[in-house]
Structure formats: structure tokens, C-alpha cells
Ligand SMILES: Nc1ncnc2c1ncn2[C@@H]1O[C@H](COP(=O)(O)OP(=O)(O)OP(=O)(O)O)[C@@H](O)[C@H]1O
């Protein structure tokens with residue numbers, strides 16, 4: 164359970180006094196998530212999420228994330244809307260941490276997506292890319308290629324305590340990616356963490372996208388690669404071509420991939436698998452004492468990386484030739 168920071172009743176009610184959203188009826192820590200502290204908040208005026216931003220979120224980036232959610236919601240995308248306090252500001256502080264209140268979205272996060280869910284997700288991702296095009300702010304991807312060697316160094320020799328020869332495998336892979344990592348691909352706002360827990364469905368339709376705290380300016384196709392990794396592998400580690408096909412077709416029905424994006428897809432999938440393997444590895448080795456959080460398995464992404472290493476063409480992910 165991701166509650167790194169406990170909020171007392173007194174702290175919460177003092178914080179809510181700065182908002183015009185009624186009085187609290189109930190609040191509780193939310194079990195899901197690994198990055199930030201989240202509370203579900205039910206007041207006399209409705210349901211909200213109170214988020215306290217933790218270690219990986221830089222305070223200076225919060226205006227980008229909150230401004231982006233505002234922009235996308237105004238464009239009709241179903242994402243949370245940050246609530247402004249009485250001073251008209253979306254950001255405050257509680258229990259010593261930067262904090263915001265955002266609107267609650269209905270829907271269910273699907274743990275085992277079908278091809279139909281993957282198709283809907285592909286469409287929603289492309290809609291997000293298009294809706295972000297006229298957002299005025301930019302933010303470099305802090306977890307792109309340049310951040311991987313330092314993350315790897317943070318894990319260091321301890322990597323091998325997680326799996327035999329993981330350090331050697333990862334070092335070799337980083338070296339290989341260095342010479343082939345693409346640049347100059349069509350870019351704009353990407354979500355960068357659109358895993359199944361960050362997408363809500365009502366029936367077969369996407370009802371909401373949440374958790375924009377890795378959003379940044381980067382290649383659109385990298386975002387698609389992240390989703391292929393997160394949605395299209397089965398529990399036994401195999402890639403489900405039908406799901407990949409559905410996701411890519413869903414995406415292309417809204418935004419067509421350019422030939423250079425198609426060509427780069429296998430490398431982008433490898434790179435995004437590396438990114439999640441490394442952040443998971445560092446988290447696995449550094450669980451903060453007392454935190455209510457279950458770290459995610461880095462080896463799941465080590466295995467995905469191994470799959471991508473052998474892919475030569477986007478057809479192998481389901482792109483129709
Ligand atoms: N706007 C929202 N509406 C409804 N539920 C929400 C909303 N925002 C967050 N949640 C709930 O809180 C949980 C954790 O939120 P979120 O994914 O933002 O946390 P996180 O710690 O940043 O997670 P992650 O590990 O995915 O980065 C979600 O899985 C969801 O159940």
C-alpha cells in the first residue's frame with residue numbers, strides 16, 4: 164500500500180479549510196500505487212483524491228503535471244481535474260509535503276486486459292497525444308536514456324542479489340542501446356506510465372486516464388512502446404500478438420504512425436523495458452523503512468527486454484504489414 168506519509172485528522176481539516184469543497188465525511192489511504200501517497204476523500208460536496216507528492220516527483224515539475232491535466236480535461240479527455248484552493252492555486256502543502264486535490268474518476272482498472280481493452284487503450288493514447296499538441300509547457304523526460312546508467316550505478320553490484328548475472332546483462336544491454344537509440348522522432352506530450360492501473364474502464368470503453376506524474380515531452384512512439392510492454396504480455400512471459408495488433412490498430416485509427424516510428428518501435432520497446440527494469444530494481448533494493456508499499460518485480464522487465472532483443476520488425480508486435 165502506498166502511504167509514505169500519514170496525514171492526521173487535524174492536518175487534513177486544516178488543509179481542507181483552505182479549499183471550498185465542503186467538510187470531510189470520510190478519508191482513507193489508498194492501497195494501489197508505489198510512487199505517491201494517495202488518500203480517497205469523501206466530502207459533503209463529492210469525491211476527491213488527495214495526493215502527497217513523494218521522492219520521485221520534483222516540486223518544480225508540479226505546475227507542468229497539474230497544468231497538463233487541466234489542459235487535457237478542458238480538451239474533453241477524461242482525466243482528473245486539479246481543484247483550486249480559495250487562493251485559486253491547485254497546489255498546497257500538507258504534512259510537510261506538496262499536495263493537491265484532484266477530482267475522482269469513475270471506472271475500474273482492468274488487471275487482465277483483453278484485446279478489446281488493448282484496442283480502446285491504443286485509441287485513448289493517440290487521443291492523448293493529439294490533445295497535448297497545443298499544451299504550452301514542455302518537460303524533458305527525466306527517465307529517458309541518459310538517466311539509465313546512473314540508475315544502474317545506484318543498483319551496482321547488488322543487482323546480482325536479485326538475479327544471477329543481472330549486472331552483466333544490463334551493462335551489455337545499455338551499451339548496445341547507446342549506439343541505436345533513436346532521436347528526432349515525432350514528439351509531444353506523452354504519459355510515460357500508462358500501465359493498466361492508470362486506465363479506468365466502464366464496460367469496454369476507457370472512462371479515465373490517471374497518474375500524469377511521469378508525463379513529459381518525448382517521442383509518441385515511445386509511449387506506445389511503454390503500453391505494448393505493460394498491456395500485451397501474458398503472465399507466462401509470452402507476448403500476445405493479438406493484443407499488440409489490437410493496440411497498434413486502435414492507435415493508428417486515431418493517429419497514423421510515421422515510417423520512422425514503425426522502424427524505431429523494437430528499439431523503443433527495448434528501451435522502455437530497460438527503464439522500468441531499472442526503476443523497479445532501484446526500488447526493490449531500497450524500500451523505505453516503515454513504508455506501506457509492495458515493490459514491483461524488476462525481473463518481469465528483464466524477461467521482456469530479452470524478448471525485445473530478438474525482435475527485428477514492428478510486425479512482430481502486431482503492426483499490419
Ligand atoms: N482521479 C482518480 N480517481 C479515482 N481513483 C484514483 C484517482 N487517482 C488515483 N486514484 C486511485 O489511487 C491509486 C493510486 O494512484 P496513482 O496511480 O496516481 O498512484 P501512484 O503512487 O502514482 O501509482 P503508480 O505506481 O501507478 O505510479 C489508483 O490506482 C486509483 O485506485
Ligand SMILES: N[C@@H](CCO)C(=O)O
Nearest residue numbers: 198356358439443459
Ligand atoms: N508503472 C511503474 C510503476 C510506477 O512508475 C511500474 O510498473 O514499474
